[in-house]
Amino acid sequence: MEEQARFWRHPAVPDVDLLKARYVTHRFARHAHAEYAIGLILDGVEEFAYGGTVHRAGAGEIVLVNPEVAHTGHAGVPGGWAYRMLYPSLESMTEIAADLGRAGATPYFPEQVVRDPALAALLERAHRAAERGDGLAASTLTRTLFGRLLARHGAPGPLTDPLAGRGAVPAGAGRRAVREAIEVLGASLADPPTLDRLAETVRASPFPLLRAFKAETGLPPHAYLTSLRVRRARRLLKSGRPPAEVAAEVGFTDQAHLSRHFKRIVGVPPAAYQRAAGTYKT
Incomplete structure (x- = not known):
């Protein structure tokens, strides 16, 4: 079965990227991104590692991935999987949460795979509207979808903690060092420091920093x-x-x-x- 993928953004749905794809042999590397990943499995099975657990999502199920949590993605059956994904920004979801009376909290999805037929149908309708270029329908249905997802499956998280939801939390200086290390890496993409130099810059020792970094982000610094x-x-x-x-x-x-x-x-x-x-x- 041939793999195919289309990635785009509709102007009527700001701060939301969209993906329609079928993958068979493609494997997503372990990574984290700044946006949420919300999608509907149309066919087959996707498996993905997330927070120390391997999840399986089949046809009709909704996948909910929180920002900044390391995860993978690959076929769970020989025929692969097909899905429609939306990637809303943290800012857009926080705004919707505020509209629902949850101001001052970062939306967070505690379950990564849910079966909700009504929301699955709504997600597909919203995605198809964006695909065919229907701006009013796409914007209306997408905002309705996110609001209902947050109401049914979301939970509030601390807005002020940029590392919330990333997994096991090292205490005190460990968390501070990870925050600072992320800032250093972001400012030196083309010429990153060695682990020893990174640890020295954030006033930590190399091995404890490596352990704290992986516990907090799910990834070692180089990844x-x-x-x-x-x-x-x-x-x-x-x-x-x-x-x-x-x-x-x-x-x-x-x-x-x-x-x-x-x-x-x-x-x-x-x-x-x-x-x-x-x-x-x-």
Whole structure:
């Protein structure tokens, strides 16, 4: 069965990326992203590691992935899986939560796979509306979907904690060091420090920092750096920058290196991503 994927953003649904795909052999690398990932499995089974557990989501089930939580994704059956995904920003979901009377709290989904036929049908309708270009229907149905998901399956989390929901929490200086290490990595994508240098910069020892970093983010620093590079690459590609130039700016060795990691995390190659954003240049 042939793999196919389309990634795009509808102007009527701001701060929400969309993906429609069928994957058979493709495997998403372990990564974390800044957005929520909310999707409906249309066919087959997806398996994904999340928070120390391997989840299985089958046809008709909804997948709910919180921001900044490391996870993977691969086929759970030989025929792979097909799904429709939405990636709303943290800001847009927080705004909707405030509209529901949950101001001052970050929305959080405690269950990663839920079976809710009514919401599954609504998700598919919202996604299809965005696919066919119906702005009013897409914006109305998408906002209704997110509101109902939060009301039925969401829980409040602390808005002030940027590491909330990322897994086991090291205490005191460990958490502080992880926060600072993430900031250092984000500021040095093209020329990252060694682990020893990173630990020295955040006033920690290398091994305790490595242990705390992995416990908190689900990833070791070098893998988290790859996620950060891909995030920056998405923004630059969307602005119309050439992939080769983007690769150099975010720290990949060349365009092929960018393409390999970009597809393993986003699900489509950079050129397809730019075509969806309307910034692809031949």
